[in-house]
Amino acid sequence: MTFEARLIFVLLFFALWGFLGFIPWSLAAVIRRGRHVLPALPLAVAASSLAGVLVPLLGARDLTGFLVSIGTAFAGGVLATVAGVALARRLSIR
Incomplete structure (x- = not known):
């Protein structure tokens, strides 16, 4: 496999892991009606990529x-x- 093919393969894995972090965040955003969830988005995507x-x-x-x-x-x-939601609520970040 060439370097470019391996790079695309790894990037697709990161896209999948990031999407899997986006799913629980979007469900939390719907449940909480958007309150205190925006600061949790980068945390969710980064943590899911790291865990993956x-x-x-x-x-x-x-x-x-x-x-x-x-x-x-x-x-x-x-x-x-x-x-992230708990931290945003504690700090009162919208």
Whole structure:
């Protein structure tokens, strides 16, 4: 596989992990009607990407590792969304 193909492959993984972080944030935005959720968006996307990339870095590089990285990316997005909303409420950031 060429360098460009590998780069596109990795970027598509990051796009998937970022999208999986966006899903819990968008559900929280709908549930909270947009109140105190905007500061949680970059946290959710960054945490889901970090959680997703940690799985292959720890050694799981097969199909099971891919599926586990999807689950951990979603869980990272959920946790970061909850933490971001709680932090925004505490600091009263809209």
